[in-house]
């Protein structure tokens with residue numbers, strides 16, 4: 001009564017497990033810990049695109065939810081990978097970048113999110129769409145993996161290759177996988193990794209995907225779809241470790257017809273800049289807006305996706321100060337320095353050239369106070 005088809009499937013699976021008599025590790029937590037060496041090796045074999053940069057989740061910060069920092073110029077060691085799977089601390093969790101130093105990829109990921117409060121109906125819609133993408137890949141012979149990433153309607157579909165493929169091809173392939181997202185009932189196109197067919201800035205790393213295992217905010221370990229039901233703990237890990245990369249030659253020819261530049265974004269951005277005065281266009285505000293995605297104007301301000309965190313629901317507010325300086329405020333509380341760095345700008349770029357203070361005297365946080373954006377979003381305390 002009132003169970004989703006998903007839950008019924010789980011019930012059936014639980015009965016199978018009970019009957020089969022094998023005793024898996026007691027909890028998902030202990031399974032992921034115990035098998036961390038194998039998981040680290042498997043990750044190294046199939047998922048690591050580069051060893052000189054990765055995303056490290058921070059344990060809960062004093063005033064916000066955990067964030068990811070990019071670690072550069074260090075070696076992504078087996079120990080770092082193992083610590084992720086052991087997952088003793090959220091600060092041990094990591095995400096991998098989609099692109100190598102040679103601008104190639106070894107995998108793509110489709111990321112279906114559920115924003116806001118838990119919602120059974122939306123969760124089921126997402127699940128059905130995830131199954132649709134998964135089936136599409138499986139029918140073409142890919143060993144795609146479908147992961148329940150948070151138990152709340154967030155799903156990841158991974159496809160990985162036995163040899164690196166160009167970023168552009170990986171991007172086209174990811175767009176091909178999600179091309180019928182509307183038909184599958186989603187209200188917005190799911191995010192894909194790679195997000196773009198090129199790396200947006202010099203030394204760019206591409207997007208970042210958290211490795212399977214412990215979730216970074218909820219008490220949850222990835223579950224994996226075995227084709228008819230969800231598996232967790234040991235059985236989920238069995239499915240992961242049994243998966244080896246697919247041949248890039250499986251990628252359908254029609255993929256190469258997918259446009260490399262999603263024109264909608266380009267036009268959007270041009271339109272936004274057209275709405276500015278010449279002075280604005282050539283000033284800090286024009287510069288900032290030209291570096292951001294999904295910019296929308298409204299009431300003399302703008303919103304955009306924050307480049308410093310995983311942002312699909314634009315949470316960066318951009319305003320213009322009376323003196324022409326660009327004001328930035330991320331509602332997920334990203335540091336202004338991170339946002340500016342992700343735009344490949346310097347703090348001094350936020351100030352008009354003529355009147356701008358010297359770099360040394362740039363205040364650490366030149367974003368508006370609460371008077372400018374009156375409501376600081378309350379973070380969920382855990």
Ligand SMILES: [Zn+2]
Nearest residue numbers: 306309330334
């Ligand atoms: Zn942010």
